[in-house]
Amino acid sequence: MTTFLKLEKITKKFSKIVANKDVTIEVKKGEIIGLLGENGAGKSTLMNVLFGLYKPTSGRVLINDKPVKFSSPKDAKSAGLSMIHQHFMLVDNMSVTENIILGQEPNKMGFINYKEAREKVIALSHKYNLEIDPDAKIEDIAVGVQQRVEILKALFRDTKLLIMDEPTAVLTPQEVIHLFEVVRKLRADGMSVIIITHKLDEASEISDRIYILRNGELVDSCNACDVDSQMLATMMVGRDIIFKTDKKPRKETGIKSFKLQDLSYKKMDGTYAIKNLNLEIEAGEIYGIAGVDGNGQKELAEVVRGMVKEESGEIIFNEKVINKYTTLERMQNHMGYIPADRLKFGLIPAYDMASNLIIGEQDEKKYTKKTNPVWRRIVDVLDNILGEYNPVRGLSIINKKAVIENAKEVIKKYDIRPNDHTAIAGYLSGGNQQKVVVGREIERKPEFILIVQPTWGVDVGAIERIHEQILAMRDCGVCILLISLELEEIFTLSDKIAVLYEGKIVLEKPAHLTNKNEVGLYMTGGSN
Amino acid sequence: MNEILSLFDTQLFTTTIDFSTPIVLAAIGGVLCERGGIVNIGLEGFMNFSAFFAVVGTIATGNPWIGLVSGVIAGMIFSLIHGFATIHLHLDHVVSGAVINILSAGLTQYLLLIIYHTAGQTASVPLSLHDMKYAIPILSSIPYVGEIFFNQTPIVYIMMISVVIFTIFLNRTKLGLHLKVSGEHPMALETLGISVFKMRYLGVILSGLLCGLAGSYLSIETGSSYSENMTSGRGFIALAAVIAGRWSPIGALVASVVFGFINALQYKLQIIPALKFFPTEIFSALPYILSILAIAFAVKKSRPPKASGEDFIVERID
Numbered sequence: 001m002t003t004f005l006k007l008e009k010i011t012k013k014f015s016k017i018v019a020n021k022d023v024t025i026e027v028k029k030g031e032i033i034g035l036l037g038e039n040g041a042g043k044s045t046l047m048n049v050l051f052g053l054y055k056p057t058s059g060r061v062l063i064n065d066k067p068v069k070f071s072s073p074k075d076a077k078s079a080g081l082s083m084i085h086q087h088f089m090l091v092d093n094m095s096v097t098e099n100i101i102l103g104q105e106p107n108k109m110g111f112i113n114y115k116e117a118r119e120k121v122i123a124l125s126h127k128y129n130l131e132i133d134p135d136a137k138i139e140d141i142a143v144g145v146q147q148r149v150e151i152l153k154a155l156f157r158d159t160k161l162l163i164m165d166e167p168t169a170v171l172t173p174q175e176v177i178h179l180f181e182v183v184r185k186l187r188a189d190g191m192s193v194i195i196i197t198h199k200l201d202e203a204s205e206i207s208d209r210i211y212i213l214r215n216g217e218l219v220d221s222c223n224a225c226d227v228d229s230q231m232l233a234t235m236m237v238g239r240d241i242i243f244k245t246d247k248k249p250r251k252e253t254g255i256k257s258f259k260l261q262d263l264s265y266k267k268m269d270g271t272y273a274i275k276n277l278n279l280e281i282e283a284g285e286i287y288g289i290a291g292v293d294g295n296g297q298k299e300l301a302e303v304v305r306g307m308v309k310e311e312s313g314e315i316i317f318n319e320k321v322i323n324k325y326t327t328l329e330r331m332q333n334h335m336g337y338i339p340a341d342r343l344k345f346g347l348i349p350a351y352d353m354a355s356n357l358i359i360g361e362q363d364e365k366k367y368t369k370k371t372n373p374v375w376r377r378i379v380d381v382l383d384n385i386l387g388e389y390n391p392v393r394g395l396s397i398i399n400k401k402a403v404i405e406n407a408k409e410v411i412k413k414y415d416i417r418p419n420d421h422t423a424i425a426g427y428l429s430g431g432n433q434q435k436v437v438v439g440r441e442i443e444r445k446p447e448f449i450l451i452v453q454p455t456w457g458v459d460v461g462a463i464e465r466i467h468e469q470i471l472a473m474r475d476c477g478v479c480i481l482l483i484s485l486e487l488e489e490i491f492t493l494s495d496k497i498a499v500l501y502e503g504k505i506v507l508e509k510p511a512h513l514t515n516k517n518e519v520g521l522y523m524t525g526g527s528n
Numbered sequence: 529m530n531e532i533l534s535l536f537d538t539q540l541f542t543t544t545i546d547f548s549t550p551i552v553l554a555a556i557g558g559v560l561c562e563r564g565g566i567v568n569i570g571l572e573g574f575m576n577f578s579a580f581f582a583v584v585g586t587i588a589t590g591n592p593w594i595g596l597v598s599g600v601i602a603g604m605i606f607s608l609i610h611g612f613a614t615i616h617l618h619l620d621h622v623v624s625g626a627v628i629n630i631l632s633a634g635l636t637q638y639l640l641l642i643i644y645h646t647a648g649q650t651a652s653v654p655l656s657l658h659d660m661k662y663a664i665p666i667l668s669s670i671p672y673v674g675e676i677f678f679n680q681t682p683i684v685y686i687m688m689i690s691v692v693i694f695t696i697f698l699n700r701t702k703l704g705l706h707l708k709v710s711g712e713h714p715m716a717l718e719t720l721g722i723s724v725f726k727m728r729y730l731g732v733i734l735s736g737l738l739c740g741l742a743g744s745y746l747s748i749e750t751g752s753s754y755s756e757n758m759t760s761g762r763g764f765i766a767l768a769a770v771i772a773g774r775w776s777p778i779g780a781l782v783a784s785v786v787f788g789f790i791n792a793l794q795y796k797l798q799i800i801p802a803l804k805f806f807p808t809e810i811f812s813a814l815p816y817i818l819s820i821l822a823i824a825f826a827v828k829k830s831r832p833p834k835a836s837g838e839d840f841i842v843e844r845i846d
Contacts, residue, residue: 007785027717062565072721073719073721074721075721077720077721083719085719088658089713089715089716089719089720090713090715090716091708091709091716092712092713092834093711093712093831093834094708094709094712098705099716102705102706102709102716102717103706103717103720103721105702105705107701107702110702110703111701111702112700112701112702112705169842349548437767466795484636
């Protein structure tokens with residue numbers, strides 16, 4: 001086989017930080033390459049160098065053994081490189097056909113020949129067994145189908161090397177199998193494929209060869225058939241990783257402490273995001289909700305947290321209907337929340353770690369100064385009358401010392417790095433940001449906690465730890481509602497598994513009575 | 529009853545077209561600009577600037593056609609300021625638009641003094657485009673309709689053609705598709721190797737062109753001179769028509785014509801004896817109140833281009 005692409009000793013420095021150091025990667029014609037590495041290992045920098053967005057500090061790119069210089073994605077495109085980004089580059093309110101032909105429109109004097117375009121798209125989709133409706137709008141089709149559109153988009157423009165960034169992150173197990181079939185077919189047609197991933201078993205299943213990046217350096221490359229995921233993990237992280245999180249059998253408490261009854265939520269456009277949803281969670285149980293993104297997960301979380309108002313139904317916690325509780329009141333009643341988007345809902349990125357660790361509690365006595373007892377009394381009296389609307393409550397002076405002490409304690413306990421409470425939250429790595437949120441929520445001793453995507457964008461090493469902490473909470477009798485798109489995570493943690501499809505729970509079973517295939521099938525509505 | 533019927537004569541509709549034309553043109557300009565991703569609240573300023581230069585061109589040469597061309601070119605050049613500020617300098621679109629409006633008012637006032645040594649108003653143009661009124665043979669002889677649509681002045685015809693051309697442009701052409709994507713998901717366009725910058729400039733310049741026509745219409749077609757503040761808020765009404773018309777040229781046409789019609793109607797209502805009881809201000813305010821209501825209802829269903837108003841930067845590190 002001839003070499004199609006070669007990255008030769010690529011080094012990329014950003015002022016002092018070395019993002020890539022002497023990375024050499026070779027891709028042969030008709031070969032599937034797995035590119036493994038944790039967040040921040042330098043995968044995206046490498047791809048940006050390849051696509052001409054970054055100029056390498058040293059090293060060169062060769063295509064068909066000829067050195068090339070790309071100064072923009074356009075040059076990379078014309079050399080036959082295509083990339084499917086993790087966040088798809090599709091226009092929501094345009095049709096599948098329009099998205100596929102964009103930039104390569106069959107046209108006569110600038111007028112698009114939609115008939116010809118449509119026929120070409122259909123022919124291509126049949127050829128590669130990528131089923132799509134050419135006239136559907138992107139916003140109306142499932143994520144798995146959107147990925148097919150992205151693949152067709154690449155095929156439409158004569159791609160010789162296809163790069164896929166975390167292609168399986170959004171897919172169900174069945175969709176992953178289908179995707180791999182397609183990728184193998186592409187390989188048979190002589191196309192080269194690079195798959196960037198952190199899912200180890202998938203990497204060894206699909207790839208011919210695997211490259212592993214760590215801290216910007218190539219630590220190893222190997223033939224996929226020679227390694228198992230345990231070895232890959234060790235190479236990727238640099239130390240041994242235990243995959244099987246130790247999960248003790250659950251203590252049956254029998255106390256149904258959290259219930260949702262006939263919960264419905266209507267979106268702005270009048271459609272129901274959640275419809276008549278019922279569930280019960282016992283104290284000391286992890287209730288895991290699986291599902292393809294966009295089936296009501298976001299809305300369910302927001303309703304449970306009280307950020308948006310439900311249309312109908314009841315949220316019951318410890319035998320109290322808490323529909324009318326504000327977010328703050330829910331928090332004060334020991335309901336915790338670990339949001340999916342930590343930078344938007346979990347942290348204030350511009351504030352330091354110490355402040356972030358007390359968010360929501362800043363008015364509480366333990367963090368405010370013991371000022372004049374008379375003033376204190378006034379605040380208390382007004383508190384009783386006005387509750388959260390008490391205007392002078394926010395005027396209490398924050399006790400910096402208490403805040404810092406709390407921060408030091410949490411930082412130590414949860415091993416947050418850097419060990420510096422003045423560090424700005426937005427500049428921490430993803431894993432450490434998540435540790436801040438997780439640590440803060442656990443330290444508040446919740447009785448119920450809503451956890452959404454707890455390990456999204458978190459390093460493999462940190463995932464382990466976060467999972468352990470969640471299980472420890474369960475063992476202490478906390479009632480846990482886990483919503484995750486990662487099936488692996490749902491199965492690792494949950495005691496009971498439910499599938500959310502189009503705003504309804506279509507399957508609910510104890511974890512040991514179901515398997516990934518069954519859940520995957522329900523996730524795409526395949527049950528009916 | 530007869531009184532009400534007599535309201536709906538051809539004159540009512542010709543006045544409607546008269547009021548609507550500049551708004552339709554500016555609104556289509558706004559549509560194109562926003563579909564490309566640049567919010568344009570400077571329509572008013574563009575119009576004012578070109579209205580002035582249309583007069584300058586006409587007085588200098590005596591030919592209103594050259595006046596029209598100079599008005600349009602002035603509009604396009606002026607729009608480039610907005611384009612450069614928002615696309616290259618990454619200035620907030622609304623801030624830039626507001627500055628454009630103020631700059632336009634100030635600059636025309638200043639130029640009025642420099643060129644004509646007067647304040648407030650220019651002299652009349654020797655010949656205006658209104659004198660170029662052209663009745664299309666056969667079509668104009670259709671009763672009622674012919675008089676309204678086919679016995680018109682040049683820019684009105686241009687306006688009608690613009691609606692058709694730009695609808696086709698947006699929905700059928702390659703360039704139109706690229707323009708729309710640059711306002712919806714610019715990164716998708718850039719990763720395919722098509723320049724978002726170019727598309728956004730295209731949108732801005734087209735809005736300059738169309739506002740150029742609108743401004744020229746005011747000063748050398750219905751009017752015959754430039755006076756300060758002669759656009760009197762039409763650019764903002766056009767902005768409203770963009771939203772009410774859901775960012776499409778045809779929608780903008782409908783919204784603008786509705787506004788023009790109500791405006792034409794209220795003049796007629798003012799002279800009805802039975803309605804004398806109401807102060808005239810109420811009638812004058814009517815079109816504006818109704819357009820606020822129309823937008824309030826339309827907004828709920830209309831969806832702006834997703835990346836409109838968003839800055840676009842490609843990180844490129846050497």
